[in-house]
Amino acid sequence: xxxxxxxxxxxxxxxxxxxxxxxxxxxxxxxxxxxxxxxxxxxxxxxxxxxxxxxxxxxxxxxxxxxxxxxxxxxxxxxxxxxxxxxxxxxxxxxxxxxxxxxxxxxxxxxxxxxxxxxxxxxxxxxxxxxxxxxxxxxxxxxxxxxxxxxxxxxxxxxxxxxxxxxxxxxxxxxxxxxxxxxxxxxxxxxxxxxxxxxxxxxxxxxxxxxxxxxxxxxxxxxxxxxxxxxxxxxxxxxxxxxxxxxxxxxxxxxxxxxxxxxxxxxxxxxxxxxxxxxxxxxxxxxxxxxxxxxxxxxxxxxxxxxxxxxxxxxxxxxxxxxxxxxxxxxxxxxxxxxxxxxxxxxxxxxxxxxxxxxxxxxxxxxxxxxxxxxxxxxxxxxxxxxxxxxxxxxxxxxxxxxxxxxxxxxxxxxxxxxxxxxxxxxxxxxxxxxxxxxxxxxxxxxxxxxxxxxxxxxxxxxxxxxxxxxxxxxxxxxxxxxxxxxxxxxxxxxxxxxxxxxxxxxxxxxxxxxxxxxxxxxxxxxxxxxxxxxxxxxxxxxxxxxxxxxxxxxxxxxxxxxxxxxxxxxxxxxxxxxxxxxxxxxxxxxxxxxxxxxxxxxxxxxxxxxxxxxxxxxxxxxxxxxxxxxxxxxxxxxxxxxxxxxxxxxxxxxxxxxxxxxxxxxxxxxxxxxxxxxxxxxxxxxxxxxxxxxxxxxxxxxxxxxxxxxxxxxxxxxxxxxxxxxxxxxxxxxxxxxxxxxxxxxxxxxxxxxxxxxxxxxxxxxxxxxxxxxxxxxxxxxxxxxxxxxxxxxxxxxxxxxxxxxxxxxxxxxxxxxxxxxxxxxxxxxxxxxxxxxxxxxxxxxxxxxxxxxxxxxxxxxxxxxxxxxxxx
Numbered sequence: 001x002x003x004x005x006x007x008x009x010x011x012x013x014x015x016x017x018x019x020x021x022x023x024x025x026x027x028x029x030x031x032x033x034x035x036x037x038x039x040x041x042x043x044x045x046x047x048x049x050x051x052x053x054x055x056x057x058x059x060x061x062x063x064x065x066x067x068x069x070x071x072x073x074x075x076x077x078x079x080x081x082x083x084x085x086x087x088x089x090x091x092x093x094x095x096x097x098x099x100x101x102x103x104x105x106x107x108x109x110x111x112x113x114x115x116x117x118x119x120x121x122x123x124x125x126x127x128x129x130x131x132x133x134x135x136x137x138x139x140x141x142x143x144x145x146x147x148x149x150x151x152x153x154x155x156x157x158x159x160x161x162x163x164x165x166x167x168x169x170x171x172x173x174x175x176x177x178x179x180x181x182x183x184x185x186x187x188x189x190x191x192x193x194x195x196x197x198x199x200x201x202x203x204x205x206x207x208x209x210x211x212x213x214x215x216x217x218x219x220x221x222x223x224x225x226x227x228x229x230x231x232x233x234x235x236x237x238x239x240x241x242x243x244x245x246x247x248x249x250x251x252x253x254x255x256x257x258x259x260x261x262x263x264x265x266x267x268x269x270x271x272x273x274x275x276x277x278x279x280x281x282x283x284x285x286x287x288x289x290x291x292x293x294x295x296x297x298x299x300x301x302x303x304x305x306x307x308x309x310x311x312x313x314x315x316x317x318x319x320x321x322x323x324x325x326x327x328x329x330x331x332x333x334x335x336x337x338x339x340x341x342x343x344x345x346x347x348x349x350x351x352x353x354x355x356x357x358x359x360x361x362x363x364x365x366x367x368x369x370x371x372x373x374x375x376x377x378x379x380x381x382x383x384x385x386x387x388x389x390x391x392x393x394x395x396x397x398x399x400x401x402x403x404x405x406x407x408x409x410x411x412x413x414x415x416x417x418x419x420x421x422x423x424x425x426x427x428x429x430x431x432x433x434x435x436x437x438x439x440x441x442x443x444x445x446x447x448x449x450x451x452x453x454x455x456x457x458x459x460x461x462x463x464x465x466x467x468x469x470x471x472x473x474x475x476x477x478x479x480x481x482x483x484x485x486x487x488x489x490x491x492x493x494x495x496x497x498x499x500x501x502x503x504x505x506x507x508x509x510x511x512x513x514x515x516x517x518x519x520x521x522x523x524x525x526x527x528x529x530x531x532x533x534x535x536x537x538x539x540x541x542x543x544x545x546x547x548x549x550x551x552x553x554x555x556x557x558x559x560x561x562x563x564x565x566x567x568x569x570x571x572x573x574x575x576x577x578x579x580x581x582x583x584x585x586x587x588x589x590x591x592x593x594x595x596x597x598x599x600x601x602x603x604x605x606x607x608x609x610x611x612x613x614x615x616x617x618x619x620x621x622x623x624x625x626x627x628x629x630x631x632x633x634x635x636x637x638x639x640x641x642x643x644x645x646x647x648x649x650x651x652x653x654x655x656x657x658x659x660x661x662x663x664x665x666x667x668x669x670x671x672x673x674x675x676x677x678x679x680x681x682x683x684x685x686x687x688x689x690x691x692x693x694x695x696x697x698x699x700x701x702x703x704x705x706x707x708x709x710x711x712x713x714x715x716x717x718x719x720x721x722x723x724x725x726x727x728x729x730x731x732x733x734x735x736x737x738x739x740x741x742x743x744x745x746x747x748x749x750x751x752x753x754x755x756x757x758x759x760x761x762x763x764x765x766x767x768x769x770x771x772x773x774x775x776x777x778x779x780x781x782x783x784x785x786x787x788x789x790x791x792x793x794x795x796x797x798x799x800x801x802x803x804x805x806x807x808x809x810x811x812x813x814x815x816x817x818x819x820x821x822x823x824x825x826x827x828x829x830x831x832x833x834x835x836x837x838x839x840x841x842x843x844x845x846x847x848x849x850x851x852x853x854x855x856x857x858x859x860x861x862x863x864x865x866x867x868x869x870x871x872x873x874x
Contacts, residue, residue, distance in 0.1 A: 003037035003094075003836070005101035008085050011069070011309070011491065023109035023154070023190025025307025028072035030551070033087045033101060034815045035067065035836045039855025043067060043837050045090040049100065050074040052083045061090070067837060068548045068789050068813040079115045080152060080238060082107040109190045110154055110236070113302035118250025120158065120234040120298040123257035129229040132269075133214075135397070137260040138233055138295065139205035141285050142249050146241040148197045153204075154238070156188035156305060158298065159231035160211035160397050164283035165196035165204045173312035174424055175397070178458035179212040179471075180495070181515050182227045184502040186300070187308050188234070197239060204249075205283035206233045209265045209397035216266065218517045221376055222467055226517055232298040234305075256292035258282075262396070268377040268467050270360075271395035275386035276352060309498075310491025313458055314427040315342070321416045328367045332407045334419060339403040339742040339765055341454035341464040342424040344381070345394035350411030352387025357409050360402035362465055362764040365756055369406050373762045377467040385411070399424055401454060401465025401765050403741065425453040426492050429811070432485035434776055436806035441724070441776070443736045448770035451743040452483055455767050459496050459515075463745065463763035470513040471496060474532035474586070478705040479767050480539045481774040484546040485810055493543060494552050500536060501559035508566030510536050510559075522583070528566060529583050530607035531702050536563040537614040541621055548789025548813055553621050561630070564618050567611045568637060575637075575644035577607040585662045588700035589730040589747045593759030599700055600660035605649045606702050609666040612641035616670075646674045654681030661689050662703025665710035683714020690719050695726040697747060705771035712779055712798065720779075721801030724772065732772060743770035781808030782819050782830075786841060789813040793840040795832050797821045814838050828861040 010021045010029040021029075035043060046067065048059040052075075059073045067089075077083055084103035090096075110116060123136045153170060155163055156177045163170040170191050177187040208231040209215075216222040236250040261278040265271040281287045322337035339362050348356055360379040361369040371379070379400045383393045405419070412418050434445050455461045460476040460483075461469045476483070476493070483489050500514045510533035511526045518524055540556040543549055571577050583596075584603025591598045615638035622630035649657045650673060656663045664686035666672070673679035689698065690711070699707050711720035727733045730747030738750050745766035749757050756762055778784040782797030790812035797806065797819060807820035815835025822829050834840045834854045842850045844861040 003035050003041060003089055003091055003098040005087050005089055005098050006034045006036065007102045008033045008087050008104040010104070010106045021104075021106045022192060023307055024106060025109055025111065025309070027076035027078070027108065027111055029106060030069040030071060031085060031087070032068045032070070032813060035089060035098075036815070037091065037836045037854070040853040041091045041836060042853070043089050044092045044094070046070075047088050047097065048073055049086045050083050051103070052077070052081060065837070069551065077108045079108055079111040107190075109188065109307045110305070113305070116234075116236065116302035116305065117248060118234055118236040119252050120232040120300040121251045121253065121255055121295040122158075122230040122232040122298050124294040124296040125257075127229070129225050132264055132266070133210070134259055135207065135209045135262045135265055136231070136257050137205060137207055137279070137282060138251075138255050138257050139203060139283060139287070139289055139292070140249070140255045141201065141203040141289070143201050144197065144199050144239060144241075144247060146243060146245070147199045148194060149240045149242045151193045151197050151237065151239045153191045153193045153235065154188050155191070155233070155235045156186055157206075157208060157231065157233050158182070158228055158300070159213040159215075160209040161233055162207045162396060163191070163204065163235065164206070165193055166198075166202055167281060167284040168196055170196065172314055174315065175211065175313045175399070175458060178313070179515060181499045181502040182213060184304060185306050185498065186304050188305050189308060189312065193237070201285035203283055203285040203287065204235070204237065206235065207260060207262070207396065208233060209262070211267065211397065216268065217469070219468060219520055222268065223518050230298060232300070234300055253295055253297060255295045256289050257295050258289075258292040265395070265397040267398055267469070268379070269398075270378055270380040270382070270400070271398045272382040273393060273395070274384040275391060275393070276384065278386070308491075309495040310489075311427040313424055315422045315424055316427055316453070317423040319421040319423065321419060324416050327406075331368065332410065332415065333364075333369070334405045334407065334415065336403055336405075336421045337741070338450065339401070339454070339740075340421055340423050340450065341399055341401050341457060341765070342422045343395045343399055344405060345392065345420050345422055346383065346412070347390060347392045347418040348383070348385065348410065348412035349390045350385050350387070352385060354411050355382055355384045355409050356407065356411070357382050359406040360400040361404050362402055363750065363756060364404055369404055370756055373756060373764070374465055375467045375760070377465065379465065394422060399457065399464070401463065423453065424457065426456045426458055428456065428487040428489050428492060430486070431488050431811040432777065433809045434773070434781055434807070436780065437804040438725070438801070440733050440736050444732055445773055445776065447736065447740060447742050448482060448767065448773040449486055450741060451765050451767035451770055452479075452486055454742065454765050456483070456487070456489065456492065460493065462768075463766050465765060466763060470517070471515065472513045472532070473500065473510060473535040474512070474529075474583070474701060475766075475768045477531065477535035477538055478701060478771045480542040481546070482771050482777075484542060485774065485777050488547075490543055490547045490549060490552070493539065494549070494555070497540060497552070497556050497559075501556060504536065504559055504562060508562035509533065510563055522581070527581055528570065529581070530577065530610040531583065531586070533563055534610050534614045536560045537618050537621070541617045544621075544624070545785055545788055546790075548791060550624065554625060557621060557625060560618050560621060564615050564634060564637070567614070571608075571611065571641070575608075575641045576604070576648055577611050578604045580607075582607050585700040585702040587746055588662070589697055591700070593757060596759075596761065599662070600698065601658040601662040601703065602649070605656075605658050605663055606666065608641065608645050608648070609670050609672060612638050612645055612672060613670040615641055642672045643674070645672050650674070650678060650682075652678070654678035655685060656682065659685070659689070661686060661698035661707055662700065664689070665699065665703050665707040668710040668713055669706040680714070683710070683716060686710055686714060687716040687719040690723050694728060695719075695722040695731075696728055697723065697726075697730040697732070701768050704769050705774070708772055708775040708779070712775070717798050717800050725801050732769075740764065743767050777808050777810070781806045782821065783808040783810060783817060790817055790835070791838055793817055793834060793838060794843070795819050795830070795840050796843040797830060798845070799823060799828065812838070826863050830859045832857050832859070
């Protein structure tokens, strides 16, 4: 079979069905493609064809084995320019090229500040910045005097927006333009609106809302007006006519403003909507807007406008109620069977003025909604009926974290049929799957997946339900390996890392969360903290490792370097990061509810260990980027810090000053022991601690992501499985046994008696402790990258825990990689799938590694249980 080249993709932006990649912010986007060919085939060269304005440019044959994020070879694109790209390839020894791939469309957005001729506008009326302000509507009518060939709408806002043209919603994205460091970077989105327009009279309008821009966000009541006290719209419509001429219509002071049916909308409080106050046809040309009010211009520097690097937030699914019942207090409750992030859509009928109220919560207590964990987030939506018959409504500008809902004022039909939960998150491509013979582990993995979905809502958040929802740097630092297996989160995280760099202080300090808002207690003023600040180094490296994106390393290198240089200064000649405030092994299971920093492991041990690890990873980044002097400098620094760590925290016999699971786990995985003997003794001691604790978890945010790997590296795979499979609290499966459908913030967010943990921080959707899924992918199933982007793959399943089979599948940048193993009568059989253009090292228990090329391969190993010390499969 000749090689088949699949359509190309550009950067990390997924194609929009039927529209290609629209509104990209690069004149020369990098190109990727995947190839299907006979087993063992590998690319030796490629050729690109780029068609713009009806003319095709073809590159020379380029001798290269690479097919991921290769440079744009043609003339850079101009603003709002469309191109079609095709690729063909040659394999090693091939005389003839493959057929050309089907063309892929890419279109740039507005690349230059001068392209923006519109003015940001806001309603001209006065508002009380201390009050909850009612969201406005903005509109403008216009006439197109020639037929429309194509049209693009470029939009952003101070706050959130939804656009309509001629009475029809534009796009299907939600909560746009998202949350960035608005003063430095404000995203705009591009829409194909050709089908919305016609020659003659037209109109467009916008609904605006506070969102993160001026809405109240943060702890203990939060803060409003953090970025400004006026919502504003910046929109620019480019209409290309059939004669090639272009009409540009932008926001300016000819627009008009009024109020609409939304009386209140808040990310925390919820949304209040009165359908009686909807101006019918307000975004159509026939509407009489003569009574609407003037608008005023708002300053917005077009140099800060950026195109998105990843997909927007969208509705990605719907969940129907699994039960509806009456609570002890007489309230109507709904259980959707899954803790999720999104909002409800209701279909209801009744008298005008009747109001349906929807309250949300993650858990129940004493048979009622338990809202205490929400703190000051009301999470309440209200819909007042117009009385016009059957009415369907869903909030526009809020989301909630919930499994349960309480409905009051219902006047419609069957709630189970007429209420649906709509799931919202950043619409990333799903790329990773895991399954095994243990249903509890499958549920645990599903819980990790759902927590990721619920907390990847434009930025990587810590919790989606309470008055917080911030981009905590430590949480994503430990979870990034798991996240990058499950979804293609590269574009979303690369964008967020730019905000990390923007918020980084001049001395190199990385904030606890990004974007930064005022905090209290620990968080303000910003201080450097281990695990959290290390996101600047470790997460770009993970994205490079998993997606083969050298550009992320290059873009974030100065930020990473600034962080490690700061630690070098803070530690001084001792190379020990001592004496400063640290969160340490946050939420260690022994920590009391009132103080999550109280851990069994010395916080400064954690800090110094991470210092050594970040310095080492920065040296690796420098090597990849060709910065040899930096490579030597940071490698030398990492060794010096490791030596200082060993002298300070490791006794000669390998026992550590903090005789705790996290201390050993970090030192083993970060390779901080001075010799093999002490490292081996430490591994044995770690296993003793786990067994002595009844195989229950003894780690928090710092230790949990590495404890399973530390046991595995120490030859204690059985203990690692025992830890994974333990069901008593604290353990991963404790929450599963309690009916949890997401990962909890605390190991005991719900106590064994079914009551909610009394701690102030008690979220039931918090992905950090789900970082163990990465170990499940790499060790249980046995699928891991050996080279960036899985260009070379490690297939190394390590059966145990009584599992009789396990499988993992990952859509790598080169294609699908998969492994499935099964044990029958003690013998192991393994089937692997290796993508075209890649290779793999297959390591089975008791056998030497085998190198294989692309294709499907089968292997076996006899008497595998004696080789791994595993339990007999169930």
